[in-house]
Amino acid sequence: MKKKGLIVAVDGHSSTGKSTVSKILAARLGYTYIDTGAMYRIVTLKAMRDGLIRDGKVDDEGLKRVLPTIVFGFKYDEGKRRYESYMDGEYVEAAIRGMDVSGNVSVVAALPYVRELLVEKQREMAREGGVIMDGRDIGSVVFPNAEVKFFMTASPEVRAERRYKELTEKGERVTYEEVEANVRKRDYIDEHRETAPLVRVPDAVLIDNSDMTVEEEVEKMIQIIRSRYESRD
Template sequence: MKPEHRKAKTIAIDGPAAAGKSSVGLALAQHLGYLFFDTGVMYRAITLLALEQGVPLDDEEALGVLAETTIIDVQPPAGHDDGRYYTVLVGARDITWALRTPQVDASVSYVAAHPRVRLALTAQQRRIGQRGRVVMVGRDIGTVVMPDADIKFYLDASPEERARRRYDELVARGQEADYDAILADLRERDRLDSTRAVAPLRRAPDAIYVDTTGLSRDEVVERLLDLLGAREEVSSS
């Protein structure tokens, strides 16, 4: 009898902004029955708190203290029927929806660039990842946060494709959108993410590269499931 394939308990998905990490990671997690953990929510949480408390976004010491003293948890969305994909808690406060404001969107890359903030939040991300049964999405998961993840994917797409996706998302929400401005913002975000001093955006040597340009979310998910099956078969042979 053929042995049962070993299922990856920790799956890391990295890549630049709007490469499809979140939508693909969510669908993959739902298919597997895993927690979907977009680690960007932790940086958004610190950004939200900094904005609320009037902490300057260029004050690394103050932001570092905030990140070091704030316990953030990410849990499955059980018990909520408001369309959320996970629940983000700071203590007993549910901040899940407060993380998606335009003010947080515009500020999070600057907060995430501070080494002290990244160091503090990396430890919290590992704590959640080590529970297992998680699809963890971000920009340094396979290289820094979970270098020993069972399997790593790096999703990418052309800047023009990523800008078009972001434009379509905003229009679908009824928000005004400027494609050229979005493209310029994505390129600047790529520059910030890839040149920061700590944990820059890069592909882990053992990550599987997947170009999502021209592919639908479902097509990418099917590709990852195929790759997971292939990896599981190799690991069990």
């Protein structure tokens, strides 16, 4: 009998390319990619459509009722060569990346009952193994027993430069100084929040990609994943 695939947790700082690398790993290994950030955005979109967010405040009772009914889905689009998000069978990838959702997702993601249910769903989705999951607390909270854990980082300056380039290429008018300040602020918030703070767990492999290309990262991580797979009983 063929061994089932591993559960691979990819955590790390903002603007380190976790999602990009995780999607490539999933495609190369034939694993399922689960975008935990998209799941929080899907909940936010659902809440907005149902009128459960007004003036930045969430109708907790209403959201608690609809939350268990949401069906999350991620499908790989061969033509676009990327994973895309679905809610209740509806394609919502573009909708959840819009500014309206972006402006409300942090409020929704901070709710303990939302995090609790999504962690439960994430564990259920990965029950059969063969999963790449990225986020802030995958190796520490969602899958503390994952067979492979990575922690991705890079210097704040390098991450700010990457983010600045990405934003300016989209036509946004920002300064490098503003972006760097935002990167450092997000690091502080992620590392000091009360619920599931960002930490590098002792058994996570550190990937500092300050001076690495995406391909170099992917090759290194694939070697580690395959080695762990082959050595597993």
